[in-house]
Amino acid sequence: MRLDRNFANGCFIDAASDELIAVTNPATEAVIAHVTGATEAEAIAAVDAAAAAQKGWRKLPSAERAVYLHKLADALTECAPAIGAALALESGKSVADATNEAIYAGQITRYHAEWARRIEGEVIPSDTPDENLVLHREPIGVVACLIPFNYPVYTFMRKVAPALIAGNTVVVRPSNNTPTSAFEIARAVEKAGLPAGVVNILAMNHATAEALCTHPKVGMITLTGSVGAGRKVLEYCKTNIAKPSLELGGKTPAIIEADADLEKAARDLVASKTTHCGQLCTAIERVYVQETVHDRFVALLKKHMSAVESGDRSEQPSLMGPLVNDVSRQSIHGMVERALAAGATLETGGRLPQGKGFFYPATLLSNCRQNMEIIQEETFGPIMPVVKYRTLDEALEMANDHQFGLSSVLYTENYRSAMKVANGIEAGELYVNRTPADPYQGFHAGWKRSGLGGDDGKHGMLEFTQTRLVVMKY
Numbered sequence: 001m002r003l004d005r006n007f008a009n010g011c012f013i014d015a016a017s018d019e020l021i022a023v024t025n026p027a028t029e030a031v032i033a034h035v036t037g038a039t040e041a042e043a044i045a046a047v048d049a050a051a052a053a054q055k056g057w058r059k060l061p062s063a064e065r066a067v068y069l070h071k072l073a074d075a076l077t078e079c080a081p082a083i084g085a086a087l088a089l090e091s092g093k094s095v096a097d098a099t100n101e102a103i104y105a106g107q108i109t110r111y112h113a114e115w116a117r118r119i120e121g122e123v124i125p126s127d128t129p130d131e132n133l134v135l136h137r138e139p140i141g142v143v144a145c146l147i148p149f150n151y152p153v154y155t156f157m158r159k160v161a162p163a164l165i166a167g168n169t170v171v172v173r174p175s176n177n178t179p180t181s182a183f184e185i186a187r188a189v190e191k192a193g194l195p196a197g198v199v200n201i202l203a204m205n206h207a208t209a210e211a212l213c214t215h216p217k218v219g220m221i222t223l224t225g226s227v228g229a230g231r232k233v234l235e236y237c238k239t240n241i242a243k244p245s246l247e248l249g250g251k252t253p254a255i256i257e258a259d260a261d262l263e264k265a266a267r268d269l270v271a272s273k274t275t276h277c278g279q280l281c282t283a284i285e286r287v288y289v290q291e292t293v294h295d296r297f298v299a300l301l302k303k304h305m306s307a308v309e310s311g312d313r314s315e316q317p318s319l320m321g322p323l324v325n326d327v328s329r330q331s332i333h334g335m336v337e338r339a340l341a342a343g344a345t346l347e348t349g350g351r352l353p354q355g356k357g358f359f360y361p362a363t364l365l366s367n368c369r370q371n372m373e374i375i376q377e378e379t380f381g382p383i384m385p386v387v388k389y390r391t392l393d394e395a396l397e398m399a400n401d402h403q404f405g406l407s408s409v410l411y412t413e414n415y416r417s418a419m420k421v422a423n424g425i426e427a428g429e430l431y432v433n434r435t436p437a438d439p440y441q442g443f444h445a446g447w448k449r450s451g452l453g454g455d456d457g458k459h460g461m462l463e464f465t466q467t468r469l470v471v472m473k474y
């Protein structure tokens with residue numbers, strides 16, 4: 001059975017304790033690997049190594065840091081089959097999807113490498129005639145990167161690449177559900193020849209994670225995770241006033257206007273809701289349908305949702321894969337049962353399957369109301385609740401009447417409707433006539449409880465910098 005060791009200060013390290021973290025294939029429930037759990041002393045040593053390496057890394061011209069990132073992008077692409085094989089086993093994804101995720105990780109690494117000559121400061125006019133104000137962009141130092149289970153390879157480089165090009169070093173904690181792919185990335189780091197200590201990767205329990213995040217040399221913590229995890233990170237940040245960057249929960253609303261291409265919208269929404277069993281931060285989580293097309297659209301959703309079959313994607317890649325674990329499955333099923341008890345109508349799905357694997361069927365609920373738990377709380381699974389509305393103003397009000405504001409979707413052929421929603425939606429993103437895909441040259445940032453800061457693009461890279469104002473008299 002596979003056994004992975006932690007990676008720190010440029011090498012895989014021998015375990016200092018007997019703690020092993022079991023990694024389970026969610027499609028079969030079989031334990032497929034163990035990874036060594038880092039001790040608090042190992043986590044502290046990794047931060048110290050990162051802090052020592054950062055002194056030299058930040059002094060490299062950014063163009064030289066970019067050379068290393070391009071080499072890392074090459075290594076990720078070359079290692080994509082091995083990374084994908086590990087990811088497929090630990091996540092339940094198909095080998096093709098998992099391998100593509102590794103290739104995309106290489107692409108976002110190359111994208112951020114190209115910021116090397118574009119990290120710009122500012123010259124600001126002074127009120128004094130013999131004075132210049134110069135604003136510099138500088139790295140923060142050591143960044144703790146906390147990676148989620150759902151897209152652990154892409155998110156790994158989504159955080160690490162901009163941190164590195166800005167001159168920081170990193171200590172990465174992968175999810176304990178999907179850590180083996182992170183150690184395949186460590187092999188790509190070795191292959192690329194990055195200086196020792198620049199990238200450190202350690203699996204760990206929560207107590208060790210706290211020791212990592214509250215280390216006084218950690219200047220920033222970046223997380224993709226739940227609101228609860230975000231609150232915990234904010235507590236960690238308070239210890240040393242570290243900078244937080246948080247992408248938290250989402251409850252993406254999709255507004256379907258009467259003039260929309262209903263067939264396309266139905267196919268798109270079902271694909272969004274069933275990709276990786278709905279375990280995407282921006283997957284469609286609630287659907288608002290204009291009343292004159294409501295019944296027709298629900299029928300289309302039911303047709304497409306009913307056609308989705310679940311199973312082991314290593315055998316049939318076209319199937320919908322499993323949820324991450326049984327805790328998640330039981331939580332989702334409980335939400336469905338409570339929605340039905342509150343008056344929702346089950347159109348399809350909603351039954352716990354028999355047999356091995358943490359599968360849950362694509363589930364469509366109609367006759368939902370705005371105040372239902374299924375509309376208000378994130379499911380993070382293949383559940384699609386539908387609410388009927390009369391006017392676009394009403395739909396926009398319901399879409400905004402929410403704790404989350406990560407992404408949003410509108411289907412319409414009317415540019416006036418599109419502009420109304422674009423100017424009125426309370427979310428960090430709006431996708432018109434398509435579902436979310438997080439272009440890495442954009443800026444993926446949430447409103448409300450969906451987070452602080454953001455990822456991707458120029459603004460995502462600048463998250464990993466701090467400013468210094470130099471006031472020069474002459």
